[in-house]
Amino acid sequence: MVTPSRIALARRRRGMTLAELSEAAGVSLQSLSNYETGRTTPRPGTLARLAATLDFPSAFFSSPDIDELPAEGISWRARSKTPPRVLEAARAAGGLAVQLHEWIEDRFRLPAPDVPTLSKPDPETAAEMVRRRWGLGSAPAPNMIHLLEAHGVRVFSLAPDYAEVDAFAVWQGPVPFVFLNTSKTGERSRFDAAHELGHLVMHGHDRQCTGPAAEKQANDFASAFLMPASSVLGHMPRSPHVDQILQAKTIWKVSAMALTYRLHDLGLLSDWQYRSACAELSKRGYRPAEPVGIRHETSQVLAKVFQGxxxxxxxxxxxxxxxxxxxxELNKMLFGLTITAVEGGQSGPASTRGQHLNRV
Incomplete structure (x- = not known):
């Protein structure tokens, strides 16, 4: 028995329209539409052509429905002109990751979700409240992926197919999910993780999580979460020069531009000094990249699961x-850990200390 929704999900995962799949697989457009709506079922030969074109095993199309991510509940961190098909492809990939999560949860006890939903406080206050709840004080945030996982957020990597999508977050019932693009610099990936945490905290299940206002709130939350005001004010002088900014960014493991924005936000840089610092950093290559940046953070939970x-x-x-x-397809969800953590017999780049997973 073929599951119609899986044909549609596989097509969207590959970023294809019905017309494109029709041409690539040699199946009529009307037939494809009927297959996806369940009006008719593809014959074995036709299904094999669809499977080959979409690069999914034939068995994928006969498995039960996947509990897909709700389109209206996703907070996209993506370029404003990102094509809808790219967003749909990323959402489909997220649905496959949820299926993997359910498979893992049947076999391992994962940390229970501990992400508060705070709709009333401003971003600075909300970040401080989450920090207190998680026992961080004013210290620099540790590995962001490990931190999210320790508090029950399920974190997966986004396939490199979607360079336009930096990250996204969504609540799937009571479980929070974050998806991160691994092609960004390590510093920007940390900021993306904190940004998506901001969406989960401030926009929860029932508030608008897209649009300029929501994005600014999540950005301000991330800035305050990664660079607490008391910590920045305690470390940085007033009117710091660019070399001091570059040296200090390693304290909080953030990009030079993110720290510059925070210094301006906290009144340590005037408007003119902020613009001048941004221009100098851009000239040195710190706007599109992060020269001599930190290593990418990866998943601790997934490394432990595959080791187990x-x-x-x-x-x-x-x-x-x-x-x-x-x-x-599996490896694209796992920050590339399946090779380093399993086949090589080593723990790979991710630290695996401090969190213990039990088999169910």
Whole structure:
């Protein structure tokens, strides 16, 4: 039995329109429409052509419906002119990650969600409240992915196909999810993680999580969360020059531009000094990139899961087969950890200390 919604999800995951899939697979447009709506079922030969074109195992299309992410509840951190098909492709990839999460949750006890929803406080206050709740005080934030995972946020990587999408977050029932683009610099990825945490905290399940106002709130939350006012004021002089900014950004592991914005926000840089610092940083290459940046942060939970699976003889290709996806599709969700953490027999780049997962 073919599951119609899976044909549509696989097509959207590849960023294809019905017309494009029709031409690539040699299937009529009307037939494809009927397959996706369930009016008719593709014959085995036709299904095989669709599977090959979409790069999914044939078994994928006969598995149960996937609980897809709600389109209206996603906070997109993406370029303003990002094509809808790219957003839909990223949402489809998120749906596959949720399927993986459910598979993992059936086998491991994951940290319970501990993300408050605070609709009334301003971003600065909300960031301070979350920091107090999580016992961070005014110290620089640790590894952001580890921190989110320790408080029950399920974090997955976005496939590199979607360079226009930096990150997105969504509540799926009581469980918060964050998806991060791994092609960004390590500093910008940390900011993206804090930005999406801001959406989860301030916009929750029922508030507008898109648009300029929501984006500014999430940006201000991220800035305050990563660079607490008391910490910045305690470390930085008034009117710091660019070399001092570049040296200090390593304290909070943020981009030079993000720290410059925070210094201006806290009154340590005047408007003129802020513009001058931004111009100088841009001239030195710090606007599009982060020369001599930090290493990318990766998932601790996923590394531990695949290490635990390895001890029982379960390899990534076994997991992929049970989910009816390719190993390449699986690896794109996992910050590339399946090779380093499992096949190489080592823990890979992610630290695995401080968090213990039990088998169910």
């Amino acid at each position: 699976l390895r001890t029982t003889g379960v390899r990534p290709h076994h997991v992929a087969a049970q989910l009816a996806i390719t190993v390449d």
